[in-house]
Amino acid sequence: MNTKYRLAKLFNYEYWPFWIFYGPFVLVWLYFSLRSRSFTYFTSANPSVKFGGLFQYSKYGLLKMLDQKYYPRTFFYDNLEQFIDLKPSVNYPLVYKPDIGERGKGVEIVEDAKAVIRLAEIHQEKFMLQEFVSSPHEFGVLYYRYPSGKSGITSIVTKGFLSVTGDGSSTLLNLMNNEIRAVDRIDYLKSKFSERLNEVLPSGEILVLEQIGNHCRGTEFINANYLICDQLVKVFDEISSTLDGFYYGRFDIKAESIDKLMKGEGIKVMEINGVNSEAAHIYDKNYTLLHAYKDVLMNLNMVFEIANENRKHGCKPAKLSEFINHLKLHLAS
Template sequence: MSRKIKIPFIISKWFHFEFWPFWFFYIPMFFYGIYLAIKARAFAYFTPANPAMRFGGAFGMDKMNILSNIDKQYIPKGFVAHSEIELSDVKQLMLDHDMDFPIVCKPNVGERGVGVEKVDSEFDLLSFMKEKHEDILFQEFIDFPIELGIFYHRFPISKKDGITSIVRKEFLTITGNGKLKFSELVKTNIRASSRISYLKNKYKSKWNQIIPSGISYKLEPIGNHNRGTKFLDGNDLINEKLVSVFREISKPLDGYYYGRFDMKVNSLEDLYEGKNIKIIELNGTNSEPAHIYDPDFPLLKAYKVIIQHMRLVYEISMENRKLGVKPNTFKDIMGALYKRTFIKKS
């Protein structure tokens, strides 16, 4: 009888590009970016794509500022305050905005889901706040069952628009079989392997319990890939009716032409009707067509999709330049990156 060889998670992850480091995965695209910059005769050729966002939304954008331009029916209740604010003042602001626990807290300026937490109580809020030294976006927690990332673009002159990517998010979950302990179920899940210490602390009361068969636990309520969420290709949901929904949602967004709407919706039927939609975050040129991280998506096809989106950024930027929007300079970009990397940390 042959024995099945178990490959360690740290090795098996390298067989799936969805787990590769961001910088490593994008190495081939760096050269295409240089080509587009030369063609556009501008280092930051991408920044005119979204004049309403700082650096086109490549980094450093104010999340609340861009969300506030969307019709209120489509966004969660929320506000921004500095992390040094007193708890009593946060509670008053929550009262003023008709919010109650649980809430979601995250840096108002940040990327790739870093620092996002679901906060269930005042105690959890205090723990979250003491770790931060920046402006925080406080949002009501939306408990709709479906979370999507929908990539919508439009052109400022030709008025062409479309949806080029939809990612469906499957939250990090374990299901008992009546034999394995909670800890064993977590440790055998490849998506939880990098967060064992965090999850052990979070679920310490259940950690050594055997989970009955069929009982499931959603380990993470935040739909980010670095939190164990599985990204699935949802491009089969794209049709003209959905494009018209996002055409309507985007009308108030003056100066926004390219990016991904991260959102929750109550049902797919509601999605196509344009109701019971809550847009949690709106990303700019830093957006990825995240459906490529579906475990079954081929690597070469993923690169082809990224090239298509980089070309879209270039084409939209060139149209905006005809309208007088100028790209940021090399000095602008490098100065902002320096402040973000060194001055903020100091």
């Protein structure tokens, strides 16, 4: 398995480190920086969000800009003491999320207040508790709208949560060790399922190992761009209509079905990302590196164009010195 995993990491860009995959686009950033005469031009793409939503922006701050019908009940806490004083009046399970962070870091499903306290003591930061939404379908939708009016969707993925399927003879531990998407999470999973590691799953039984839909937590991103149409764009035009100063980002949502997604019925937005949003369909196992890079370039160009339009309307990019100082703090955290 180790050899198989190493080969997969080497030849499949889906598993490449972030800095290797995006390394070539430093030249693109420099090109757009020269054209816009600003190294932080992209922060103007979403002027209402700190650094345009690249890092250190408040997840709760973005969510609360939505109409309440579009997101699950969410409770925000500055610290653990505030949680102890103001525990949420809602049933568990809940989803614990650090208010600032990317790629699912620190996100956990919690079953009781003790679990919340444990996580809050570990992270020592602002956090939110979100009502767990059991809708079976989770999507990532990358939406944009130009200040001049044009809007659209450049990427949709459905999410296949990390899971194993029993064969009637292998233990859960063996199944996890032979699931390539579980390898980087194996220590965490062994702890999570410590009492079931020697259990033999019946043939055909599926066990979901991870219910947090992030790629770095083993989720498979499945290209669903076939769903892109004018009807769905109108749905997201409506959802984003209250997001003043927000023009580009990915909505992580849950819906009861594809049909209800297309109609905009019962959609729950779990999280919104800014200019750090990836066109996640590029990680589909059937996609090629050439097509992936082509789509990344298209989206980077879109961010540049949106930022440029906003600057013409008086939106100034972040000061480089401020950006660098906060970037250092972000990388050190």
